[in-house]
Amino acid sequence: MAAASDRYSPVARAIADLHGGKAIVLLAHDGFGDLVFAAQHATPQLVSFMVRHTSGYVAVALTEHACDRLDLPPMHPSHTDPSGNGFTVSVDAKDGVRTGISATDRAHTIRLLGNNTTHSADLVRPGHVLPSRVSAGGVLTNPGRGEAAVDLVRLAGLQPAGALCELVSQREIGEMATEDEVREFAQHHSLALVTVAEVIAYRRRFEKQVQKAAVTRLPTAHGEFMAYGYENVLDGLECIALVRGEVRGCDDVPVRLHAECLAGDVFGSMRCDCRSQLEASLADIGAAGRGIVLYVRNRDVGDVGPRNKLQLCGTSEIDAESAAGARYCSTGAQVLDELGVRSVALLANSADIGAALEASGLRVGNYLGSPTESAEPNVHYLPAVDTSGASLDLSEGRCDRWVCSA
Numbered sequence: 001m002a003a004a005s006d007r008y009s010p011v012a013r014a015i016a017d018l019h020g021g022k023a024i025v026l027l028a029h030d031g032f033g034d035l036v037f038a039a040q041h042a043t044p045q046l047v048s049f050m051v052r053h054t055s056g057y058v059a060v061a062l063t064e065h066a067c068d069r070l071d072l073p074p075m076h077p078s079h080t081d082p083s084g085n086g087f088t089v090s091v092d093a094k095d096g097v098r099t100g101i102s103a104t105d106r107a108h109t110i111r112l113l114g115n116n117t118t119h120s121a122d123l124v125r126p127g128h129v130l131p132s133r134v135s136a137g138g139v140l141t142n143p144g145r146g147e148a149a150v151d152l153v154r155l156a157g158l159q160p161a162g163a164l165c166e167l168v169s170q171r172e173i174g175e176m177a178t179e180d181e182v183r184e185f186a187q188h189h190s191l192a193l194v195t196v197a198e199v200i201a202y203r204r205r206f207e208k209q210v211q212k213a214a215v216t217r218l219p220t221a222h223g224e225f226m227a228y229g230y231e232n233v234l235d236g237l238e239c240i241a242l243v244r245g246e247v248r249g250c251d252d253v254p255v256r257l258h259a260e261c262l263a264g265d266v267f268g269s270m271r272c273d274c275r276s277q278l279e280a281s282l283a284d285i286g287a288a289g290r291g292i293v294l295y296v297r298n299r300d301v302g303d304v305g306p307r308n309k310l311q312l313c314g315t316s317e318i319d320a321e322s323a324a325g326a327r328y329c330s331t332g333a334q335v336l337d338e339l340g341v342r343s344v345a346l347l348a349n350s351a352d353i354g355a356a357l358e359a360s361g362l363r364v365g366n367y368l369g370s371p372t373e374s375a376e377p378n379v380h381y382l383p384a385v386d387t388s389g390a391s392l393d394l395s396e397g398r399c400d401r402w403v404c405s406a
Contacts (some may be wrong), residue, residue, distance in 0.1 A: 009357075010203040012028075012150075014194040019156040023049065025186040025193045028145050032166055033193075038153045038159035039114025046163075047103040047110070053185070054165035055176075058106060059087070059130045060161045061146035067133045070113070071120035074133070085146065092127030100128040114161035137234040138198045140209070147309055148196045151203065204330040205361050209234050210338060212290035216361045218242065222286030225293075231246030231336045237331050238297035238319070240338060242282070245290035248340030252365045254291035255274045255280040256347035257332050281347055294335060326356055333360035345373055 014024045026034045035050045045370050050058060062072070063151045072088035093109040100109065110131045125126035135142035138151040148316030166184060167177040178186065213265035214229035228241040247253045258281065264274030278293070278345040285291030336344065336357075343363040346354050347370060354364040 004018050008198070008202050008205065010192065010194045011198050014152055014192040015156045017192045018153055019158065019160075021046075023191060025182060026145060026164065027150055027182055027193060027195045028148075029143065029196055031179035031182075032150070032176050033179070034145050034164040035186070036149045036152065036162050036164045038156065038158045039110050040159050042107040042110035042114065042163060043316050044103040044107045047107045050163070050165050051103065054167050056165065057130065057165060058087075058108055058110070058128075058165045059132045059146070060148045061132045061134050061164060062113060063150060063160050064099070064133055064136055066113075066116075066161065068101070068133075069120070070118065070123060072131050072133070074191060077312075079133070085144075086134065087282045088131045088133055090126045090128065090130045091123040092129065094122050094124050112161050118161055138203070139196060140203055140234050144198050146198070148199045150373065151199055152194070155202075162186070171215060173259070173282040177274050184188075201359060204326075205359065208334065210239070210331060210334045212338065213237065221398065222282045223289075225282075225286075228335075228339070230326075230338070232331045237327060239331055239335050240295040241335050242293040242295065243339065244285045244292070247290065247292060249342060250290070250340075250341050251343045252345040253336075253341050253343070254285055254288060254347060254368060255336065255344040256285070256291075256293045256371070257328065257353060258293060258295050259295050259328065260295065265386075277371060282373050283349070292341070294332045296332065325353075329353060329356035330360045335364055339352070 017024050018038050018041075020040070021043075023035050023037040023046055026036045030033070031103060035054055036044050048057065060255045062070075066072075066086055072091070075087045091109060091113070092105070093112050095118075096108050097105035099105060100302055106129055109123075109127065112122055113129065113131060132146045132147040134144065134150050134232060138147045138154075141147075146162075148165045153162045155161040167182055169175040169177045169181055183193060185191075194202035207213065209232050210230045211233055212225075212228060213231050216227050218225045218227040223244060225242040225244050228243065229243065230239045231237070232239075256277075258274075258278055261269075261272060262314075263269035264272040265278055267380070270274050282295050341362070343365040344357070344368040345368050346357070346364055347368050348354070349370045351367070354367065358364055386401075
């Protein structure tokens with residue numbers, strides 16, 4: 001995959017600044033911002049700066065492994081915090097501190113938390129620094145502030161532990177800083193600013209997340225395909241690539257991304273056109289002698305049972321603007337890269353899918369459109385079953401975004 005472009009420069013700058021011992025500003029989805037620095041680079045000056053401009057409730061985001069190694073249990077076993085913060089018991093360094101609350105003392109404790117040689121016995125509980133346990137897989141499994149902080153520090157080549165604290169408003173006393181204030185603060189102090197969404201996009205673009213799990217020859221009514229089974233090692237998303245002909249090193253390879261639909265693909269439900277889309281894609285690619293159908297198996301992370309799959313049945317056209325759709329496109333782009341595809345001719349009506357694939361590093365050279373139109377019963381049925389709030393575009397006899405209940 002290609003080198004970083006301007007799209008990823010905010011993340012690249014943040015990584016470089018963290019590596020150099022500087023603080024950065026992290027902007028979350030809710031518009032609030034945090035000051036972040038690498039735990040191993042903690043100094044009294046950094047802690048003082050953080051406390052001066054934030055709530056002062058300094059946390060250190062740590063991996064699950066680090067929390068287990070340091071014997072840091074959850075602050076409360078039920079984890080009822082709606083924000084998903086996995087706060088553990090608070091700590092101070094056992095030695096080398098006085099009261100534990102000064103900037104010098106907290107910097108020492110934070111450095112201990114960012115040192116992989118620190119042991120549980122090196123800490124006392126409770127204390128004045130608040131560790132936070134983040135999800136394995138980072139922002140790609142949970143788009144939280146702590147996950148983003150750990151990911152950025154790890155990408156900087158440092159120990160995966162990031163100190164963070166939320167910026168407060170200078171205009172409304174007692175309130176958190178608004179997004180505008182966060183951006184102004186970063187500019188005023190010449191600090192790198194990066195959003196959680198940018199960290200997610202960066203990791204999807206530059207980190208290999210898929211591995212090949214199986215391969216076999218698959219004779220079909222439309223010719224022989226090679227079937228490659230891939231799995232996303234972070235979230236378990238499964239993707240089957242049905243490959244016809246030679247695609248490695250090729251441009252404008254016809255590609256169809258098809259989301260699993262149990263009712264349509266298996267049972268031929270007339271409430272959707274998924275089966276006809278899948279069959280037509282295989283037929284078109286089979287006749288052309290070259291192309292790929294990417295069959296994305298799971299719509300949700302984890303085990304999705306038949307009941308939920310029936311409830312989820314709808315369209316094989318992936319909604320690239322949704323969180324799940326972005327995940328599908330990211331995984332699909334990595335599979336295509338593993339197969340050596342240089343660029344694709346996309347069998348899809350939605351330009352959003354192409355944009356999502358390109359954001360993941362794949363070049364889309366052409367759009368061929370979806371291979372079929374909806375069957376007549378589907379066209380009459382779709383307006384009656386739209387419960388998603390999405391507008392239905394039936395100008396071509398089909399819809400690209402809808403939900404049906406089986």
